[in-house]
Amino acid sequence: MVKLTIVGRVRDALPLAKGTRYLNDEEDDDDLFSQRKQQAEFILNEISTGSLPSSKMTIRLHSHSFNYIVEDGVCFITLCESSYPTRLAFHFLQDLQKELLGKLDRTLIHKVSKPYTFLKMEGMIGNIRKRYIDTRTQSNLSKLNADRGQEPKVETDYMYAIVERRHRLEALKKKALMTSSRVVTASDSPLLELIALKWMPITLVIFGAVVLVWSNLILSIL
Known part of the structure; x- marks a missing residue:
């Protein structure tokens, strides 16, 4: 099932909106939710810097997966259980993208400066999510059957690998900065x-x- 959804602006990695918190009883604690939210924001930042593809991707994380798409400078990220069909996760993101970009003022999207400005998006995200809770509904089965035999062309990576690359890059930047600071002319x-x-x-x-x-x-x- 869809557990977490974040919408953000790619240009500067500014989070614009998030969906209602959805965690099961075993994961119903504030620390884990905050961690997952931070990971989604980290992914948004990596997309903004060009470290991740600016189209769509699946990122594996233990028993979960982050999926995202980018459209018109806006990124839509969702966290699902790994058992949840990837095709449905992307159908959810596509429906979300069409709904939000169709109803919101795009000029305003590119002007806001405060994180999570669009509080009204939460209700829209929740309404679209309801359609995808049960994977066995006629609508969702039709979507899966229509995609049968068509493997989605989506890049896949792992969260630990992405974090490791970021740490290496930051270490190289720090080393280069220290080296340049030692070279002092008169x-x-x-x-x-x-x-x-x-x-x-x-x-x-x-x-x-x-x-x-x-x-x-x-x-x-x-």
Whole structure:
């Protein structure tokens, strides 16, 4: 079943709306729900940075899967049990995309700046979700039968692999930043600049004196 749904803006990874919390009794605790929500927001951020495909994908997570689609700069993410048919999960996302983008002002979608601004979306998300709770309804069976024999062209990855890649990338960025900070030129260092200003006149005087003595010595020989 569909357990969590988040809608977000791809441009800056801003979450726009979320569905009502749906967890079964064994998972009915605030910590787990917050963790799943953070993971969905992490996926949105990875899409925004270009680290994940900007079309659609399935991401495996233990006994669950995140599925998402992107349309017109808006990402629709849902968390389902792994046993839930992937085709139905994407049908749910497509229905959600058509409903929300059809009713909401797209100009407003691209203007808002606060996370989860569209509180009214929660009711729309809940209504669409109800259609997909029971996979054995005539409507859902028809969708599955229509897709039978057609494997959906959806990339699949694992959450742990995505997180690991992000950690490696951040470590490389940190290393590069530390390396560049060690390379300090005289113009970049106030201390070196102060030393140069202090000793430059003395150096010029000494150099001039040496040149003068050398010139007098050459003239005396001649």
